[in-house]
Amino acid sequence: MRVSYFHTPERVPSGSMAAAAVVIDVLRATSTMAWALHNGAEAVQAFANLDELNAAAAAWPQQLCLRAGERGGSRLEGFDLGNSPLAVTAEIVAGKRIFVSTTNGTRALDRVQTAPLLVTAALVNRSAVAKRLLQQAPETVWVVGSGWEGDYSLEDSLAAGALAAALLGQGGMDLKTIAANDELCAAHALWSHWQHQPEQALRLASHGQRLERLGDHDADFACCAAVDSLEVVPQQSEPGVLKSS
Ligand code: MLT
Secondary structure (H helix, E strand, O other): OEEEEEOOHHHOOOOOOOOEEEEEOOOOHHHHHHHHHHOOOOEEEEOOOHHHHHHHHHOOOHHHEEEEEEEOOEEOOOOOEOOOOOOOOHHHHOOOEEEEEOOOHHHHHHHOOOOOEEEEEOHHHHHHHHHHHHHHOOOEEEEEEOOEOOEOOHHHHHHHHHHHHHHHHHHOOOHHHHEOOHHHHHHHHHHHHHOOOHHHHHHHOHHHHHHHHHOOOHHHHHHHOOOOOOOOOEEEEEOOEEEEO
């Protein structure tokens, strides 16, 4: 298995596709997707385009439909939910399909939608994702950070490093064996530095500071920083549709 890390969707090579792709958006899309599926959502269907989201949601049985999403970290007007992992409680999401669009995370998913194996990861489920990758043993894995509007994000790179550490620990391999680019090695070093205080890293990150400025997101940090708190692996079952696996 050779693993590359791309810290934004824009840096993913065009014209080819890896055997497996892992999309990361720690603050907060892939943390929230994991919690929603853990809490019994039937599926999370991701849209980069809001018009497409609204058309698909309107065609879904309304009693089984929730619209969720944000732009700039703030909940989209008229949507049922924003993008907080604490909001997708079992009482609200169990049995329902969540139609979601976020500033960056859904764009990253769109970029690697053709990967034969596509899963999402965050700090909350990085060991479960590592276990799935080792079970499936794809030859090439592209780990894609969502970043922020084309820029690097500390938190997504931290989670990419945490995933690499789990692959090494579970698989008994060394970094030189699995790392296909320097970005993965740098992400692993980032994790080595922050692994004992991940919430501090999230609050230091530029998007973490953006969320702090927005207010009422404080509890999201502890939830998104809770390493290995979930076993769920959101996996694409059809283009754009993620289900618990
Ligand atoms: C993103 O897509 O960049 C994030 O999910 C934004 C957020 O939820 O704060």
